[in-house]
Amino acid sequence: MKMSLRLLADETVPFVEEARGLYDIQPTWKDEADFMEFQKWLDESLPKGGTLNERFENWQKSLEISVDKAKELLPFITDTLRELAHKKFDLPEEESFNVEFVHDQPWMAYNQYLGEYKSQIEINADLPMQIDSLMITIAHEGYPGHHTELAIKDAKLIRQKGWREHFVTLLNSPWGVIAEGIATTALETLLTDQELEDFYREELLPRAKMKQVNVRTMLEINRAEWRIRELWGNAAFLLHDQKKSADEIVSYLKKYALSSEEEARRTIEFISGPLDRTYIFTYTAGYKLLKELFSRADRNKYFARLLSEPVTPNQIRTWISTGSA
Numbered sequence: 001m002k003m004s005l006r007l008l009a010d011e012t013v014p015f016v017e018e019a020r021g022l023y024d025i026q027p028t029w030k031d032e033a034d035f036m037e038f039q040k041w042l043d044e045s046l047p048k049g050g051t052l053n054e055r056f057e058n059w060q061k062s063l064e065i066s067v068d069k070a071k072e073l074l075p076f077i078t079d080t081l082r083e084l085a086h087k088k089f090d091l092p093e094e095e096s097f098n099v100e101f102v103h104d105q106p107w108m109a110y111n112q113y114l115g116e117y118k119s120q121i122e123i124n125a126d127l128p129m130q131i132d133s134l135m136i137t138i139a140h141e142g143y144p145g146h147h148t149e150l151a152i153k154d155a156k157l158i159r160q161k162g163w164r165e166h167f168v169t170l171l172n173s174p175w176g177v178i179a180e181g182i183a184t185t186a187l188e189t190l191l192t193d194q195e196l197e198d199f200y201r202e203e204l205l206p207r208a209k210m211k212q213v214n215v216r217t218m219l220e221i222n223r224a225e226w227r228i229r230e231l232w233g234n235a236a237f238l239l240h241d242q243k244k245s246a247d248e249i250v251s252y253l254k255k256y257a258l259s260s261e262e263e264a265r266r267t268i269e270f271i272s273g274p275l276d277r278t279y280i281f282t283y284t285a286g287y288k289l290l291k292e293l294f295s296r297a298d299r300n301k302y303f304a305r306l307l308s309e310p311v312t313p314n315q316i317r318t319w320i321s322t323g324s325a
């Protein structure tokens with residue numbers, strides 16, 4: 001809260017201090033060596049022909065679906081994930097969400113909790129949509145991601161305990177790290193690698209008439225997505241800390257993150273927003289923190305705790321370091 005007030009008062013705060021003050025995390029510059037290893041793997045795995053950037057772009061294009069097809073597949077994806085989420089977690093029976101495709105937004109998708117266990121999920125229809133990103137988005141925003149967390153916290157914290165301060169969702173706060181950690185690990189919490197692979201191969205891809213897709217490669221790239229997000233964090237360092245020009249950052253993102261020109265410009269637009277410039281770190285910080293927690297503790301038990309208790313990143317670090325998890 002203090003950091004928010006300092007920023008609102010137009011105080012110039014060093015970038016890393018802002019992230020620490022708002023989110024209880026310590027962002028650092030990430031060595032590109034990890035990404036180069038991922039690029040090497042991609043080079044060996046993607047269909048041949050052209051530069052690696054072109055091949056990666058072609059790969060993504062091969063997974064693209066129209067908005068109409070996305071709308072057609074949505075009920076099936078949503079029902080599947082809803083059933084799994086209700087089995088594992090204590091979701092109120094009457095919960096539901098509505099999905100709408102919108103235009104002119106800087107983000108890919110957004111969940112707004114409306115109260116009464118209902119959410120509105122908006123998906124950016126201006127950006128190309130891929131079959132895998134549709135699945136990941138519904139897990140991230142809906143089951144068992146943002147909508148699930150907010151519906152369960154509504155039931156447990158507001159209605160059962162009467163903690164009315166939870167009517168307010170403070171996005172730019174340590175909660176953001178927990179929320180994005182939950183959302184970025186949501187899909188792998190519902191389905192094991194093998195179950196997910198089978199689901200794509202036997203259910204979703206045949207329905208989408210995309211049986212030709214190499215499911216293993218697609219899932220391997222999905223699992224490396226957080227590495228690309230770490231590069232977006234580096235881009236934020238380049239922009240705000242090292243004061244590099246947009247053109248220099250575009251070249252950086254093309255070279256390391258294999259972004260297209262358009263994607264790179266969009267990333268820069270996102271990290272230029274005063275509220276998003278440090279929010280960009282919540283995704284990878286949350287993801288890595290929860291992955292570490294789940295490697296030491298019963299995943300379902302702790303995921304359920306995070307869905308129903310107010311927890312800060314520092315609390316999780318303490319659980320990990322004291323071995324109480």
Ligand SMILES: [Zn+2]
Pocket residue numbers: 140146179180183
């Ligand atoms: Zn999110």
